[in-house]
Ligand code: ASP
């Protein structure tokens with residue numbers, strides 16, 4: 001990617017997400033960086049999920065899996081995780097492996113030269129000297145955007161993928177969440193028109209913020225935000241819902257909304273942000289917990305979701321219920337992230353071509369057997 005003409009960071013960071021998205025794209029609907037849920041429209045999602053399904057199917061057989069691994073063996077990815085992570089880290093790592101990409105990581109600030117006083121910008125430029133992708137998680141809200149800006153104004157921009165930025169965004173979690181919702185509702189009319197109940201710490205839960213935004217792309221979706229008064233969803237997200245005509249309610253009565261929910265998205269208390277942002281919280285909110293005795297109230301197709309890790313807001317007794325989708329979310333994260341990386345790299349074209357050839361051959365074999 002060529003060096004871009006961008007305003008200096010002090011000006012660029014003031015722009016709205018809508019004003020920034022163009023500079024994060026390669027043009028013609030193809031992402032370069034993946035930083036914010038604002039970058040995804042319905043056409044992008046439909047294409048990405050079709051690719052996700054193909055990657056998932058191909059990975060099941062040796063030949064398909066070796067084909068995928070042959071696509072990007074000449075590329076390397078840095079997993080730069082400055083906050084704890086199990087799933088996002090592992091699913092990005094395995095997503096890279098699916099496509100043959102080799103990975104390295106920096107997961108502990110004390111092993112980075114930042115402790116010697118190196119600036120964040122120099123650290124990022126250093127990564128771009130060795131790697132073709134930077135996948136990063138950071139406690140600072142604009143840091144992934146800053147990394148992208150720093151690279152785009154250098155001679156060697158590589159894609160930056162935001163794997164969680166402070167309390168603000170977790171765009172790839174939203175991708176896997178919508179994928180999981182769509183699969184869950186395949187046999188009951190799709191995601192359109194469904195009621196999604198979010199519960200817990202909505203003030204500081206970045207996954208809910210990114211997902212709520214994506215749900216505006218699905219006509220007729222209704223959202224219920226159930227949280228303690230002091231952990232209500234912030235107004236910036238509510239304003240997006242109002243502007244898109246997505247209907248929502250805010251409530252403190254979680255249990256009262258269980259019976260109408262088509263999906264329930266549980267979240268834990270994000271108490272790692274306590275004090276830093278002036279809030280102080282309990283370790284859990286018992287009145288925003290889902291227990292085995294609630295299962296009888298839920299709709300038969302209700303999808304129970306959680307970005308994980310969980311505490312006691314989601315009872316382990318629910319884990320083997322067919323409506324529990326959180327383990328599938330984990331696995332879907334790997335497939336959707338592999339599709340995202342394939343899209344950014346442009347090898348999606350080869351995957352679609354390989355798949356249509358397989359389908360053509362299968363059709364031909366079926367015809368000749370008739
Ligand atoms: N679900 C989060 C993640 O994917 C938290 C964790 O890692 O345990 O990173």
Ligand code: ASP
Pocket residue numbers: 164170205206207267268307308309
């Ligand atoms: N794993 C999600 C995140 O990284 C949710 C959580 O940590 O509670 O935001």
